[in-house]
Amino acid sequence: MSRSLATYIALPGTTAEAMEHWHEVFGGQLEILRYGDTPMEDMPFEPDPEAVAHATLILPVGIIAGGDAMDDERDYPVQGTAYSLLYTTSTPDEARGYIEQLVDGGGSVGMPFEQAPWGGWYGQVFDRFGVMWAFSCDDE
Incomplete structure (x- = not known):
C-alpha cells in the first residue's frame, strides 16, 4: 500500500450528510461505509447500523475522510477552529x-x-x- 495522508473528521452523527454536501460543492469521488454494511458480530461495541463507519471524499487536491463519532465522543463542540x-x-x-x-x-x-x-x-x-x-x- 502506498503512503498517504488524509484529513479525518469525526462528526456527531452528521458525517454522511456533510460528506454528501462537500461532494456537491467540491465534486470528487465519494464512498460511504455504514456499520450495517459490515459484519457487526465481532464489534467491541454496538453501533447504530446507519452510522457511518468510514467515508472518504477523494478530490484532485486531497482526501477528506471521516466517520460518525460514537455517543461518548460527542461531548466536544465542532464549531471553532479545531476542525x-x-x-x-x-x-x-x-x-x-x-x-x-x-x-x-x-x-x-x-x-x-x-x-x-x-x-x-x-x-x-x-x-x-x-x-x-x-x-x-x-x-x-
Missing part, C-alpha cells in the same frame, strides 16, 4: 464560488475573503456542520 481545512485555489473567483456554495448550504462567513496583508487572498467560512473552511490563493 479546519485550508483549500488553496487557483483563482480568487474559484474560492468565491466555493464560499458561496458553503454559505448557501447553511454556512456563515467567519472572515471575509479579501486581499490579505501578506499578498494574495484569504477568507474563512464555517459550514453548516461547524467545520471551518479557510480559502487562500495567490494574487490574480
